[in-house]
Amino acid sequence: MTIHKEGHSLLITLMVVFFVLNSALFYFIPEAKLIQGISITVSVIFFLLILQFFRNPKRSIPQGENLVIAPADGKVVVIEQTNEGEFFKDERIQISIFMSPLNVHLSRNPISGIIKYFKYHPGKFLVAWHPKSSTDNERTTLVTENKNGVQVLYRQIAGALARRIRWYVNEGDTVGQGEEYGFIKFGSRIDVYLPLDAKINVELDQKTRGGETIIATL
Structure with missing residues (x-):
């Protein structure tokens, strides 16, 4: 390590x-x-x-175009169908992973592909579990498209203590599944938005290991 x-x-x-x-x-x-x-x-x-x-820590990263890997260590706090209004503007399955200050805080790419969209949003610092933290807090939004044309959106979200979001990728970059793309200092969450036909492989309150836990199958 x-x-x-x-x-x-x-x-x-x-x-x-x-x-x-x-x-x-x-x-x-x-x-x-x-x-x-x-x-x-x-x-x-x-x-x-x-x-x-x-x-x-080093992680053993499973590989597969149809696999969606946990982007962070933490606990699954949201699994629901919701409207994603920034990029897709339609119904998606949202999986949210909350990171406590004791978790590893680097962010990993859930799939391999090309980053089709990236945007940084300045914002508030509501507690990470607040319902409006996904839309009101400081955050980054990335959309990666795999070689099969499937797009997955994932969002770093700052919290009450996490006031420094770092990212190391930009729109147009090619990224590898499980590779590091950013860091959130001192606790927050990452939201992942998946197609409605994705098979969810995790449950609420389940602990995840970034780069290892398979959270869904496309």
């Missing part, structure tokens, strides 16, 4: 801050052993929590 590039600068900054803070405590109040111990313990725990947030 490696550490994701989005965490490098933050982790280095935290190391410097904690080193300076704890060194100052030892220098200015050397007799305060209890305070020093508490400070070191809190620093280590906090650093490890942030470190695990940016972990980037």
Whole structure:
């Protein structure tokens, strides 16, 4: 397992801050052993929590033009038929995966193909499970078309804490199934919109592993 590039600068900054803070405590109040111990313990725990947030584990990615792979680690919180009003403007099956701060937060392509549509939307920072977070929050929308002409839309959505969405692809790019296409810092969700005839392979409250769990079959 490696550490994701989005965490490098933050982790280095935290190391410097904690080193300076704890060194100052030892220098200015050397007799305060209890305070020093508490400070070191809190620093280590906090650093490890942030470190695990940016972990980037290796995954065994199943391949198949008819497979739709989970774009993120998390929990399935929505499976429903709904109207997708930004790109398709018709009825689709929506699957939403919520990521807690303890999940891996990189975003993966659910299918292989060509990105036919990409748009970044600035917006609000409602909690990720709010009904209007899909349309009102800061978000990105991507549509990938596979070689069979089937299109899948997926959307990174910021939450109350997740205020930094990163993406590494653009319209016209060719992407591989399970490959990383972005990152959401500190918890949020990803929505996937599928054709109505897709077979859903997950259930509500099921835990997913990005790049491994097959959430649907086209």
